[in-house]
């Protein structure tokens with residue numbers, strides 16, 4: 001029996017975010033180049049996106065490349081960019097067929113032209129997808145995003161289109177790249193590290209975290225369902241006490 005049958009369909013996370021970590025160590029353990037780990041990581045993305053869709057998860061955000069990852073050796077960065085183009089080109093038709101809409105968050109201006117164009121084409125082609133929104137965080141970091149938001153808010157206040165008194169949490173959220181997305185319910189990090197690495201700092205204010213030692217290329221549907229089951233055992237209190245949550249659920 002697959003773990004999918006054990007999920008409580010009334011308590012599914014609407015939005016799962018994943019820090020896909022451990023590709024390099026997966027490859028190293030096999031005496032392979034880091035690039036082989038990234039390639040195998042693409043296969044894991046396909047598996048996990050399908051599994052999420054099967055479990056009726058509505059939003060899946062994948063941390064694919066951080067602002068800090070630009071500091072890696074240029075050979076690895078170029079390899080990752082080529083892989084991105086390869087994967088997007090290969091998958092666009094299937095994504096469209098399966099009702100998957102691709103969205104990108106991050107500083108796309110830093111991407112090489114051909115990567116940006118392939119990405120835009122995929123976003124355009126899959127725009128009608130209604131089953132799963134697959135958000136790719138590419139050249140993304142939370143501090144970059146929040147700094148950009150501060151700049152835009154200041155510009156709008158100066159231009160008179162936003163009044164300082166109007167600024168609240170809701171308004172600030174509207175200045176983030178995630179403005180159209182709900183906050184993640186569950187954040188998974190593979191690869192054993194227990195840190196956030198500049199990912200969705202604002203949006204994860206009340207997200208449940210799940211860490212696993214499994215390297216990303218080994219992550220699969222059963223591992224995803226295991227994480228969801230673990231999430232379903234938790235009580236999200238948002239600062240309140242258990243009794244309040246229980247009476248809310250009645």
Ligand code: IPE
Pocket residue numbers: 020021022023024025026064065066069080191
């Ligand atoms: C995650 O795997 C993929 C990216 C950051 C692009 P890593 O490449 O960080 O793998 P490790 O952490 O070195 O094993």
Ligand code: IPE
Pocket residue numbers: 019020021022063064065066068069193195197
């Ligand atoms: C985080 O992984 C970024 C992505 C998964 C894209 P890293 O491997 O870059 O994280 P740190 O730098 O070790 O924290």
Ligand code: MG
Pocket residue numbers: 021022023191
């Ligand atoms: Mg890593």
